[in-house]
Amino acid sequence: MASWSFLTSHGRALLCIARDPEVRLRDIADNLAITERRAYGIVTDLTEAGYVVKHKDGRRNRYQIQDHLPLPESTGREQAIGDVLDLLAGTDARPSAGHKSH
Numbered sequence: 001m002a003s004w005s006f007l008t009s010h011g012r013a014l015l016c017i018a019r020d021p022e023v024r025l026r027d028i029a030d031n032l033a034i035t036e037r038r039a040y041g042i043v044t045d046l047t048e049a050g051y052v053v054k055h056k057d058g059r060r061n062r063y064q065i066q067d068h069l070p071l072p073e074s075t076g077r078e079q080a081i082g083d084v085l086d087l088l089a090g091t092d093a094r095p096s097a098g099h100k101s102h
Helices: 009-019 025-032 036-048 081-089
Strands: 052-057 060-065
Touching: 009 025, 009 036, 009 060, 009 081, 025 036, 036 052, 060 081
Parallel strands: none
Antiparallel strands: 052 060
């Protein structure tokens, strides 16, 4: 097992949200092997940066990825976050791929 990860925790959390927009922080934390507090911080970072919009649904949250936004890194090529998620998750993994839900 590698002692490093190809994707950052932020990227992996975004991938969890892409796969399940109703994912719980506990599940993100388990998936990433981090604490719930750290998962909360990551989701907050993604929300404050505008990549994720959080909608309250009763006691649960539903997340919407703003997949049209460019990657935060300057790669010399304008690449939307949704394109990268589609590549990493596969087109079937994101139910709203290419579509904006309201």
